Amino acid sequence: MRLIDSHCHFDSDAFAPDREAVFARARAAGVERIISPATTAASWPRLIAVREAYPGVLPAFGLHPMFMAAHHSSHLDALEKRLSEQRPVAVGECGLDFQIDDPDREAQEALFHAQLALAARFDLPVIVHARKSVERVWLMLREFPTLRGVMHSYSGSLDQAQRFVERGFMLGFGGPVTWTRAKRLHRLVAALPLEAILLETDAPDQPGEQHRGERNEPAWLPEVAGAVAALKQLPVETVAETTTANARKLFRL
Numbered sequence: 001m002r003l004i005d006s007h008c009h010f011d012s013d014a015f016a017p018d019r020e021a022v023f024a025r026a027r028a029a030g031v032e033r034i035i036s037p038a039t040t041a042a043s044w045p046r047l048i049a050v051r052e053a054y055p056g057v058l059p060a061f062g063l064h065p066m067f068m069a070a071h072h073s074s075h076l077d078a079l080e081k082r083l084s085e086q087r088p089v090a091v092g093e094c095g096l097d098f099q100i101d102d103p104d105r106e107a108q109e110a111l112f113h114a115q116l117a118l119a120a121r122f123d124l125p126v127i128v129h130a131r132k133s134v135e136r137v138w139l140m141l142r143e144f145p146t147l148r149g150v151m152h153s154y155s156g157s158l159d160q161a162q163r164f165v166e167r168g169f170m171l172g173f174g175g176p177v178t179w180t181r182a183k184r185l186h187r188l189v190a191a192l193p194l195e196a197i198l199l200e201t202d203a204p205d206q207p208g209e210q211h212r213g214e215r216n217e218p219a220w221l222p223e224v225a226g227a228v229a230a231l232k233q234l235p236v237e238t239v240a241e242t243t244t245a246n247a248r249k250l251f252r253l
């Protein structure tokens with residue numbers, strides 16, 4: 001089984017003690033590519049370092065909405081320079097997080113808009129983080145009709161999901177689909193076309209049901225594939241093949 005982890009923070013400090021072993025276990029589990037999105041500008045050099053040390057780890061560059069205090073307006077110019085010089089696989093992680101305490105919506109939207117414009121200009125997909133903001137993201141994307149991307153760890157409604165799929169977006173699903181109690185998410189995955197689904201771990205965060213309280217890691221991606229296969233009543237090989245093809249298409253691998 002060959003899989004692509006479409007969202008794993010492989011550069012995270014959580015992996016500092018044993019990154020080599022985490023990578024080896026991922027490879028042994030069939031995870032052949034790991035898309036590693038950025039959080040802050042400070043993470044970009046670290047992402048370049050992991051890309052060089054670990055073949056198949058592919059960074060995206062962006063400014064994450066949960067770290068607004070770390071961002072500076074000059075980082076957008078720096079991002080533009082990185083995109084033109086280093087051609088990452090995507091712009092991200094970017095988006096809107098209205099679930100955090102006292103979100104500065106205006107500042108988040110301005111930063112997200114600027115990154116959408118950069119992604120459109122450089123013809124790169126966007127990796128979108130959207131919490132309590134799916135509809136707002138949808139409206140902001142209307143200005144960029146040709147832009148493609150993925151709604152990572154998707155948590156909106158089925159109706160919203162179908163609109164994203166119609167405009168060519170993919171939806172990323174990870175550990176939460178393995179939770180027995182996640183009934184709404186299960187119905188959503190069962191109803192969506194497999195051609196619109198990407199598998200992800202979001203490691204070191206969002207571990208699946210078998211690993212509650214543990215540090216998540218990319219080697220556990222087959223558990224996500226298994227859960228999606230069970231929900232769609234398909235062989236896990238079909239889920240692996242199709243979602244890998246989906247990731248290759250979106251990120252042009």
Ligand SMILES: [Zn+2]
Nearest residue numbers: 007037093202
């Ligand atoms: Zn993330």
